[in-house]
Structure formats: C-alpha cells, structure tokens
Amino acid sequence: MPEVEIEIGGRTFEVACQEGEEHYLHAAAKMLDEEASVLSAQIGRIPESRMLLMAGLMLADKTAGVQDKLREAEDKMAEKEAELGQLRNAPQPEPERVEVAVIPDQVTESLAEIAARAESLADQIER
Numbered sequence: 001m002p003e004v005e006i007e008i009g010g011r012t013f014e015v016a017c018q019e020g021e022e023h024y025l026h027a028a029a030k031m032l033d034e035e036a037s038v039l040s041a042q043i044g045r046i047p048e049s050r051m052l053l054m055a056g057l058m059l060a061d062k063t064a065g066v067q068d069k070l071r072e073a074e075d076k077m078a079e080k081e082a083e084l085g086q087l088r089n090a091p092q093p094e095p096e097r098v099e100v101a102v103i104p105d106q107v108t109e110s111l112a113e114i115a116a117r118a119e120s121l122a123d124q125i126e127r
Contacts, residue, residue, distance in 0.1 A: 009036030009051050035059055 001016045006029035017025045035055035039046065046054075 006033075008033045009040055009048075009055070011048060031059060032056070 002019060002022055003014050003016050004022050004025050006013050006015055006026065008029060015025060015029075032052075032055050035058045036051050038058070039051055039054055
C-alpha cells in the first residue's frame with residue numbers, strides 16, 4: 001500500500017492509499033487544502049483538528065449543493081425522457097389530403113395564344 005505525502009493548510013501528512021489511487025488522493029487533498037487556505041486567511045492560525053473539521057464541512061456543504069443540483073437535473077431529464085416516450089408512442093395523425101386544382105389544357109393554350117399576340121403587338125409598336 002503506497003504512502004503519499006500531502007499538504008493541507010501548510011501542514012504535511014502521510015496517508016496510505018490503494019495502489020493506483022494516488023492521483024485521486026492528491027486531487028482530494030488539493031481541494032481540502034484550498035478550503036483550509038481560505039480558513040487560514042479568514043481566521044488565522046487554528047488548531048489542526050479544527051482546521052480539518054471546518055475545511056471538511058465546507059467541502060461537504062459544496063458537495064451537498066452539487067448533489068441537489070444533480071438530483072434536480074436528473075429529475076428534469078427523467079421528465080423529458082417520459083415526455084419523449086409519450087411523443088414517440090402517440091398515434092400519428094393521418095396526413096391531410098390537399099386537392100390542387102388542375103388547369104385545363106384549353107386554358108393553358110388560350111393563355112399561350114394571348115401571350116403570343118401581346119408579344120406580336122409589342123414588336124409592331126417598337127417598329
């Protein structure tokens with residue numbers, strides 16, 4: 001079992017951990033040291049046990065806040081998943097049938113003749 005040296009609040013501690021978990025221990029010690037540094041800056045020198053207790057409580061408070069936010073996000077996600085499931089399982093409406101009027105060939109031919117006459121007249125006027 002590896003022994004890791006960590007520093008919290010300007011004090012050095014030797015702590016044992018499982019093989020391969022040294023990185024996690026250093027990360028946790030860094031968070032605790034940051035809280036202890038805040039306490040030292042605000043209060044000054046305090047007994048080691050009190051400093052560790054207060055720093056631990058500050059971290060626990062932050063953790064509780066994060067857990068509350070996580071729970072809220074998980075609840076919201078569950079609601080959205082349920083809503084999505086309902087939408088997926090809802091019966092699909094029948095497509096609406098739209099009828100488009102068809103222009104008879106006679107009308108199309110008449111319009112083409114009128115356009116040709118108008119162009120002819122325009123050419124005559126231009127000359």
